[in-house]
Amino acid sequence: MKDISMSESPIMTQSKISAQNVWVRYGDSVAINDVSVEIAPNTVTAFIGPSGCGKSTFLRCLNRMNDTIDICSVKGDIRIDGEDIYDRRVDPVQLRAKVGMVFQKPNPFPKSIFDNVAYGPKIHGLSRSKEDLAGIVEGALRKAALWNEVKDRLHSPGTGLSGGQQQRLCIARAIATAPEVLLMDEPCSALDPIATAQIEELIADLRQNYCVVIVTHSMQQAARISQKTAFFHLGSLVEYGDTDRIFTAPEDPRTESYITGRIG
Amino acid sequence: MTNAHISSAFDNDLAAVQAKIMKMGGMVEDAIQQAMTALENRDTDLAGQVRAADAQIDDLEEAINEGAARIIALRAPTAIDLRLVLSVIKISGNLERIGDYAKNMAKRSEGLSQGDQRTESIGTLRRITRSVQAMLKDALDAYINRDAALAADVIARDQDVDQMYNALFRELLTFMLEDPRKITACLHLHFIAKNTERMGDHVTSIAEQVIYLATGKQPEEARAKADTTSDVSGV
Amino acid sequence: MTSSLLTTDSRTKRRNAAEARFRAYGLAAIGIAALAIVILLTSVLTSGLSGFRQTYITLEIALPEAKLDKSGARDPAVMAKVTTIGYTPLLRDALLAKMADLGISTTASDKDIAGMISKEAAATLRDLVLANPDLIGGTVTLEVLAEGRIDGYFKSRVTMESAALDSNTSPEALQVAQALADAGVISTHFNWAFLTAPDASDQRPEAAGLGVAILGSLYMMAVVLVLSLPIGVATAIYLEEFAPKNRLSDLIEVNIANLAAVPSIVFGILGLAIFINFAGLNQSSPLVGGLVLTLMTLPTIIIATRAALKAVPPSIRDAALGVGASKMQSVFHHVLPLAAPGILTGTIIGLAQALGETAPLLLIGMVAFVREYPAAYTEGAGLFGEAATALPVQIFNWTQRADPGFVERASAAVITLLLFLAVMNTVAVLLRRRFERRW
Numbered sequence: 001m002k003d004i005s006m007s008e009s010p011i012m013t014q015s016k017i018s019a020q021n022v023w024v025r026y027g028d029s030v031a032i033n034d035v036s037v038e039i040a041p042n043t044v045t046a047f048i049g050p051s052g053c054g055k056s057t058f059l060r061c062l063n064r065m066n067d068t069i070d071i072c073s074v075k076g077d078i079r080i081d082g083e084d085i086y087d088r089r090v091d092p093v094q095l096r097a098k099v100g101m102v103f104q105k106p107n108p109f110p111k112s113i114f115d116n117v118a119y120g121p122k123i124h125g126l127s128r129s130k131e132d133l134a135g136i137v138e139g140a141l142r143k144a145a146l147w148n149e150v151k152d153r154l155h156s157p158g159t160g161l162s163g164g165q166q167q168r169l170c171i172a173r174a175i176a177t178a179p180e181v182l183l184m185d186e187p188c189s190a191l192d193p194i195a196t197a198q199i200e201e202l203i204a205d206l207r208q209n210y211c212v213v214i215v216t217h218s219m220q221q222a223a224r225i226s227q228k229t230a231f232f233h234l235g236s237l238v239e240y241g242d243t244d245r246i247f248t249a250p251e252d253p254r255t256e257s258y259i260t261g262r263i264g
Numbered sequence: 265m266t267n268a269h270i271s272s273a274f275d276n277d278l279a280a281v282q283a284k285i286m287k288m289g290g291m292v293e294d295a296i297q298q299a300m301t302a303l304e305n306r307d308t309d310l311a312g313q314v315r316a317a318d319a320q321i322d323d324l325e326e327a328i329n330e331g332a333a334r335i336i337a338l339r340a341p342t343a344i345d346l347r348l349v350l351s352v353i354k355i356s357g358n359l360e361r362i363g364d365y366a367k368n369m370a371k372r373s374e375g376l377s378q379g380d381q382r383t384e385s386i387g388t389l390r391r392i393t394r395s396v397q398a399m400l401k402d403a404l405d406a407y408i409n410r411d412a413a414l415a416a417d418v419i420a421r422d423q424d425v426d427q428m429y430n431a432l433f434r435e436l437l438t439f440m441l442e443d444p445r446k447i448t449a450c451l452h453l454h455f456i457a458k459n460t461e462r463m464g465d466h467v468t469s470i471a472e473q474v475i476y477l478a479t480g481k482q483p484e485e486a487r488a489k490a491d492t493t494s495d496v497s498g499v
Numbered sequence: 500m501t502s503s504l505l506t507t508d509s510r511t512k513r514r515n516a517a518e519a520r521f522r523a524y525g526l527a528a529i530g531i532a533a534l535a536i537v538i539l540l541t542s543v544l545t546s547g548l549s550g551f552r553q554t555y556i557t558l559e560i561a562l563p564e565a566k567l568d569k570s571g572a573r574d575p576a577v578m579a580k581v582t583t584i585g586y587t588p589l590l591r592d593a594l595l596a597k598m599a600d601l602g603i604s605t606t607a608s609d610k611d612i613a614g615m616i617s618k619e620a621a622a623t624l625r626d627l628v629l630a631n632p633d634l635i636g637g638t639v640t641l642e643v644l645a646e647g648r649i650d651g652y653f654k655s656r657v658t659m660e661s662a663a664l665d666s667n668t669s670p671e672a673l674q675v676a677q678a679l680a681d682a683g684v685i686s687t688h689f690n691w692a693f694l695t696a697p698d699a700s701d702q703r704p705e706a707a708g709l710g711v712a713i714l715g716s717l718y719m720m721a722v723v724l725v726l727s728l729p730i731g732v733a734t735a736i737y738l739e740e741f742a743p744k745n746r747l748s749d750l751i752e753v754n755i756a757n758l759a760a761v762p763s764i765v766f767g768i769l770g771l772a773i774f775i776n777f778a779g780l781n782q783s784s785p786l787v788g789g790l791v792l793t794l795m796t797l798p799t800i801i802i803a804t805r806a807a808l809k810a811v812p813p814s815i816r817d818a819a820l821g822v823g824a825s826k827m828q829s830v831f832h833h834v835l836p837l838a839a840p841g842i843l844t845g846t847i848i849g850l851a852q853a854l855g856e857t858a859p860l861l862l863i864g865m866v867a868f869v870r871e872y873p874a875a876y877t878e879g880a881g882l883f884g885e886a887a888t889a890l891p892v893q894i895f896n897w898t899q900r901a902d903p904g905f906v907e908r909a910s911a912a913v914i915t916l917l918l919f920l921a922v923m924n925t926v927a928v929l930l931r932r933r934f935e936r937r938w
Contacts, residue, residue, distance in 0.1 A: 068820065070744055093825045101821035107814040109833060119832075120822040170818070177823055220340055247342045249480025259342045261269050 016041035016211040022076035031057045033235035044212045046226035053232040055215045063099040064092040097124045100174030104186040106166035108158035116158045120177040144172035164195025184214040200225050223247050231255045274339050281331040288324040288359050289404040295366035300393045303373040314370035321363035328356040351473040358466040365459040372452050388432045392460045395425050399467045406474045415474040425464035432457045549654045550911025553690035554645040558593040564636050573632035583621040590616050603678045607671035617644035619706035647705045647904040649676050653687045704904025715887035722789025731800030739808045759798035766795045767862030783864040783886040791859045796849040803845020807838035840931040847927035857891040865892050
């Protein structure tokens with residue numbers, strides 16, 4: 001049964017992330033049901049779908065966070081830049097330096113702002129000296145549009161910032177390890193509308209340097225910030241294509257039902 | 265896919281605006297019918313009624329635009345809902361223009377009633393008008409049923425209307441050349457015919473909106489224009 | 500019709516009354532608990548505080564060479580041949596001389612007068628002379644312990660009536676003592692010796708001290724801390740973060756929880772069987788005591804650490820993993836610091852519990868009557884292999900003894916123990932506050 005509807009535009013560049021026939025099971029129950037998708041570099045791809053449809057589960061496959069769950073088994077082929085990330089030789093820790101993640105609730109470490117951002121580069125040995133590290137931290141904070149607000153208080157605790165600032169700090173922390181892919185799991189759901197708009201603006205900028213995959217409950221958000229949208233339902237990928245087409249004339253009736261608010 | 269939104273207020277808004285469109289369509293159909301009857305029977309009272317009713321048609325268009333704007337602002341419609349709201353706006357504009365043409369037709373019939381007229385031309389005019397009326401009815405049916413095939417058929421029939429108009433144009437030209445005393449009447453008739461042809465174009469536009477609504481794509485071929493009357497070489 | 504908000508209906512009144520009653524019960528319970536604490540403290544303090552003060556007699560003691568060092572060589576090895584029996588008359592003479600000086604006359608016999616001085620004093624004097632042989636031939640002014648009954652007289656334990664019935668003293672001796680006190684020769688003041696001196700025999704409660712017991716307890720606490728903290732925390736980390744969630748780990752978890760409830764005497768039997776009989780370690784040494792107490796404290800620490808680890812929100816672990824930390828890095832760099840307050844509290848509670856444990860120590864033989872500081876301690880070296888005792892055991896020991904002077908000693912030791920516990924708990928609170936972070 002072919003569930004996927006591909007976009008009309010041909011894939012000009014090689015996909016950044018290529019997933020083929022991915023199955024994910026928690027014990028006996030199936031969470032992801034034969035999903036295949038190609039994600040292009042330097043784009044924002046949105047995963048939408050009702051609760052429990054598997055979009056977060058699939059996202060967590062991309063940086064092997066599902067490894068931490070014992071009863072979770074992942075089958076199928078997931079490649080980043082052509083390399084199978086579930087290959088025996090791949091160290092998940094190294095993978096996660098290349099594929100960064102931002103979570104739903106901002107979760108800065110209970111350390112200073114500087115230490116928050118510096119932790120990743122430190123443990124991956126990305127800096128050669130103290131000045132180097134400071135430079136990396138500044139660069140990441142600038143890219144996350146947070147530098148001007150915190151440059152005078154880099155050593156105050158990260159937990160003392162507002163919700164939107166904390167989430168930007170988490171984004172800075174994720175990009176400090178110079179990843180190529182950024183995974184975001186409902187990053188704005190805990191934020192107020194203004195902070196949300198700032199993060200969305202930031203995501204639009206980040207697209208120039210990273211491949212961004214974002215899971216979101218808000219269809220308007222997906223419509224605003226993504227170039228490509230994938231609709232998941234009950235573990236299957238129902239439709240995947242250009243965002244503007246999905247939101248004006250989707251091909252699959254299930255997609256249309258969900259987008260127009262006709263089923264939950 | 266079930267047709268009802270989870271939010272029943274959304275459904276109510278959409279239903280209200282569509283009901284207005286259907287009412288407007290009905291009123292415009294009536295207007296065309298009455299204008300034609302007024303023309304044939306030289307009934308100036310009926311013509312006056314048509315002109316008065318046009319104000320209601322205009323009000324409906326305003327109400328529909330407001331309703332559509334409200335839906336866009338409050339409901340952020342997507343996919344089929346979005347196409348529905350966009351098409352409703354355009355269709356109401358088209359219907360309002362058709363209503364205006366019907367009103368003009370009624371106005372001119374007052375002018376005609378004082379002079380002489382050619383029954384053959386009236387006959388052709390009646391045929392054109394019947395064609396347009398049928399097209400409008402089918403277009404509105406296609407809208408209710410989201411029937412893209414029927415809408416495509418309506419678009420194709422516009423060619424016939426254009427050709428009938430061409431024929432009437434040449435006929436009137438001939439009459440005017442034969443007898444200059446008939447020029448006034450023929451010019452009136454011509455304008456009426458032109459209005460009817462324009463009505464047909466607007467109905468075609470409605471049908472195009474129906475195709476967009478039903479399929480999400482614009483109709484494929486460019487609308488064929490068979491109106492050659494602007495080509496004045498060799499009469 | 501809805502009723503007015505300004506009037507309370509009967510249901511609300513009943514509910515409010517029930518709440519008020521519940522609050523009253525709570526306050527009453529707190530009141531009873533406070534009363535109990537007051538009673539406990541009062542009884543302990545009244546009987547024990549006096550133990551920190553001791554009666555001393557200041558004497559000028561002549562040290563004739565003839566009696567102490569006939570050879571004149573001032574060689575401690577040779578001088579050691581003179582036992583305490585040789586020194587006792589010196590003290591008696593000094594006291595009698597003092598009395599004569601002050602013009603105190605009495606009908607008490609010389610034996611009774613001599614009996615005013617603690618028998619321990621002779622040993623003290625002998626130790627002093629052997630350590631400083633050049634004192635021989637001169638006079639040394641020394642503050643010596645008064646005998647237990649004299650001490651009791653000044654602490655109002657012994658009265659003239661009871662002295663009449665007592666074989667160790669007599670009312671006349673007490674009068675002499677009073678006269679000497681008035682003259683300033685006898686004084687009762689704070690004695691550090693209670694905390695530093697080793698235990699004394701049954702007849703000499705005045706000389707009994709907690710020194711060995713405190714040191715024994717401290718060494719055992721050190722052993723417990725050094726062993727149980729790393730092992731307990733590491734075990735908890737492994738079980739909580741790394742162990743696969745299967746039947747085996749469930750079994751282990753259940754068993755650890757049950758171990759915390761096992762009576763402590765069972766651990767004593769375990770210690771006896773394994774450490775002493777099987778491994779052949781020295782009986783009654785702080786090492787064995789420490790090992791047994793470690794086994795007892797481990798479940799407490801493991802459970803407290805697991806609870807502290809569980810309390811750390813998973814979002815911190817996710818954040819660390821997401822940045823590319825390995826499991827160990829995420830646990831040790833992020834989870835453990837956040838769990839530190841809970842771990843510390845659990846550890847100190849476990850230690851405080853171990854400090855007060857008596858039953859297992861009795862079983863492994865720490866009832867030893869330890870008279871001297873074992874050589875190992877004073878040198879600072881050795882592997883805790885010498886026999887020792889512990890605070891709670893010492894308390895138990897003293898309560899078994901006949902001499903009423905030991906009642907005061909035991910109560911004072913209880914006060915000491917309570918003080919240690921209070922200090923440990925305060926340290927726990929302070930450390931917890933210092934490490935507490937909000938996340």
